[in-house]
Amino acid sequence: MRKPLIAGNWKMNKTMAETKELISAIAPKVKDADCDVVVCVPYTDIQTAKRAAKGTNIKIGAENVHWAQSGAFTGEISADMLKELKVEYVIIGHSERRQYFGETDETVNKRVQAALDAKFKPIVCVGETEEERESGMTETVLLRQVTEGLKGFKSKDFDKIVIAYEPVWAIGTGKTATATDANNTIGYIRHVLAKKFHRSIAEKARILYGGSMNVKNCKELMAEEEIDGGLIGGASLKADDFAFIVNYDK
Numbered sequence: 001m002r003k004p005l006i007a008g009n010w011k012m013n014k015t016m017a018e019t020k021e022l023i024s025a026i027a028p029k030v031k032d033a034d035c036d037v038v039v040c041v042p043y044t045d046i047q048t049a050k051r052a053a054k055g056t057n058i059k060i061g062a063e064n065v066h067w068a069q070s071g072a073f074t075g076e077i078s079a080d081m082l083k084e085l086k087v088e089y090v091i092i093g094h095s096e097r098r099q100y101f102g103e104t105d106e107t108v109n110k111r112v113q114a115a116l117d118a119k120f121k122p123i124v125c126v127g128e129t130e131e132e133r134e135s136g137m138t139e140t141v142l143l144r145q146v147t148e149g150l151k152g153f154k155s156k157d158f159d160k161i162v163i164a165y166e167p168v169w170a171i172g173t174g175k176t177a178t179a180t181d182a183n184n185t186i187g188y189i190r191h192v193l194a195k196k197f198h199r200s201i202a203e204k205a206r207i208l209y210g211g212s213m214n215v216k217n218c219k220e221l222m223a224e225e226e227i228d229g230g231l232i233g234g235a236s237l238k239a240d241d242f243a244f245i246v247n248y249d250k
């Protein structure tokens with residue numbers, strides 16, 4: 001059985017003061033959650049978020065990690081730096097990184113390795129653009145992103161690796177994949193894991209849906225067999241909305 005996971009992705013939002021306020025507001029509302037609860041925040045908010053989440057069931061994650069231990073990589077962050085802050089999760093390969101900052105399957109692969117070496121749980125994002133979907137390329141794109149991005153990882157690594165299927169056209173647009181569509185596509189990703197890695201990996205890997213998941217559609221999405229959770233952007237910035245999604249089964 002795969003334990004469901006609901007993760008917030010704050011992106012470039014919230015100051016430290018706002019972080020303290022939001023985590024403190026979320027905590028009492030999600031304390032009886034049956035799923036794993038994760039909030040991924042900007043680097044400058046991590047320490048504040050960790051403090052505010054202390055003694056609660058909320059786990060804190062970062063939004064990226066570099067593969068090098070240290071060096072001349074202006075604007076990047078190393079696993080050692082995040083380790084001192086005791087983050088448990090890290091988002092890797094988000095479509096915004098791929099779209100605006102030149103992230104590739106190869107760099108995703110290196111970042112996942114660095115995250116695993118530091119004992120973080122990487123949340124690896126994959127997903128097709130609108131153009132790719134319309135030209136019938138969805139499966140080709142996902143096949144490439146999953147096999148290249150996760151190349152070389154072994155069964156035990158998939159105890160930690162979480163995959164997030166985020167169709168790019170659904171992110172921040174209010175357009176959601178239908179529950180059936182999301183379920184089928186995640187089923188396809190699982191099929192890729194079985195074929196290119198191992199059946200046992202396909203069975204245990206947690207695969208989330210992301211892209212305009214909100215209070216209105218979360219129950220329907222979470223009812224689908226292949227969907228093990230959600231990566232939530234916009235709705236994770238409001239305590240009530242995020243808590244509602246976390247408590248989707250209540």
Ligand code: PGA
Nearest residue numbers: 171172211212232233234
């Ligand atoms: P959204 O973002 O929920 O605002 O669409 C999801 C994501 O980008 O992870």
